[in-house]
Amino acid sequence: MIQVLDTRWLGKEGVIAVFAVPHREGVALVESGPESAFPQVVRALSELGYELSDVTHLFLTHIHLDHAGAAWRFAEAGARVYVHPRGAPHLANPEKLIKSAERIYGDRMKELWGELRPLPQDRLFAVEDGERVEAGGLVFTPYATPGHAVHHHVWTVGESVFTGDVAGVRLLGGPALPPCPPPDIQLEDWRASIARLRALPADTLYLTHFGGYRDKEAMLEGLEARLSDWGDWVLRRLKEGKTPEEMVPLFEEKVKEELLAAGLDEAAVARYEAANPSAYSVYGLVRYWQKHHPEAL
Numbered sequence: 473m474i475q476v477l478d479t480r481w482l483g484k485e486g487v488i489a490v491f492a493v494p495h496r497e498g499v500a501l502v503e504s505g506p507e508s509a510f511p512q513v514v515r516a517l518s519e520l521g522y523e524l525s526d527v528t529h530l531f532l533t534h535i536h537l538d539h540a541g542a543a544w545r546f547a548e549a550g551a552r553v554y555v556h557p558r559g560a561p562h563l564a565n566p567e568k569l570i571k572s573a574e575r576i577y578g579d580r581m582k583e584l585w586g587e588l589r590p591l592p593q594d595r596l597f598a599v600e601d602g603e604r605v606e607a608g609g610l611v612f613t614p615y616a617t618p619g620h621a622v623h624h625h626v627w628t629v630g631e632s633v634f635t636g637d638v639a640g641v642r643l644l645g646g647p648a649l650p651p652c653p654p655p656d657i658q659l660e661d662w663r664a665s666i667a668r669l670r671a672l673p674a675d676t677l678y679l680t681h682f683g684g685y686r687d688k689e690a691m692l693e694g695l696e697a698r699l700s701d702w703g704d705w706v707l708r709r710l711k712e713g714k715t716p717e718e719m720v721p722l723f724e725e726k727v728k729e730e731l732l733a734a735g736l737d738e739a740a741v742a743r744y745e746a747a748n749p750s751a752y753s754v755y756g757l758v759r760y761w762q763k764h765h766p767e768a769l
């Protein structure tokens with residue numbers, strides 16, 4: 473019953489998903505996709521027989537623009553939007569969100585992510601950890617899962633869990649890689665969130681990047697090992713006195729080798745780079761060590 477919609481962001485297939493969950497009064501979405509992909513998501517919904525006005529609820533895992541950029545569009549069409557309390561103020565007033573994204577994406581901002589407008593307050597609901605939301609006979613439950621972002625929830629419905637970015641990025645049957653962009657990366661929190669995912673009774677994992685997977689245990693084990701390995705790798709380079717700029721090409725090469733060793737080809741490596749740029753993970757992990765463990769440097 474859960475439908476994986478491909479946003480085809482920038483014409484790329486299988487990079488950013490939106491999930492549609494039909495219920496007896498319409499359809500709920502998990503993630504909005506980026507605003508630049510909004511027309512494609514509306515098309516995908518209509519192929520399932522839904523109009524925009526049939527979207528009753530939108531559950532967001534976190535407010536990064538690939539997950540929540542089009543939330544205001546769905547809210548303006550009448551959907552109720554549910555998000556972590558630390559994310560809600562930035563959707564109501566996206567000024568800070570735009571500024572911090574502009575710092576990373578510069579003048580490519582609009583082309584990549586489209587437009588961002590304040591989300592109507594009466595459509596916006598901040599939900600706490602464990603606070604159940606009923607939608608047309610289904611129950612959606614958020615679980616606070618920081619580490620990738622402080623404002624991150626996973627959402628469960630029945631046996632399924634929508635993992636946002638905290639279960640990693642996994643494409644074309646390859647391994648799950650942890651996306652580590654600045655500014656929130658916190659490895660201890662992330663490990664605790666992985667433990668929380670393991671303990672949830674939900675066994676099918678829906679990754680925004682990309683799709684549903686049933687091998688939860690093996691996948692989370694691999695993710696956790698890689699998270700530690702990446703963290704250690706950046707720490708060693710910092711201790712050697714390398715700058716982030718010097719680390720980026722080395723880290724890109726390391727990630728490429730890991731993916732090729734897992735049996736993927738160059739095209740798959742490029743798709744992983746599009747979904748989860750290695751350079752951002754260098755900057756995010758450098759910030760983690762400097763902010764949380766200056767004593768280790």
Ligand SMILES: [Zn+2]
Pocket residue numbers: 534536620621637
């Ligand atoms: Zn994210």
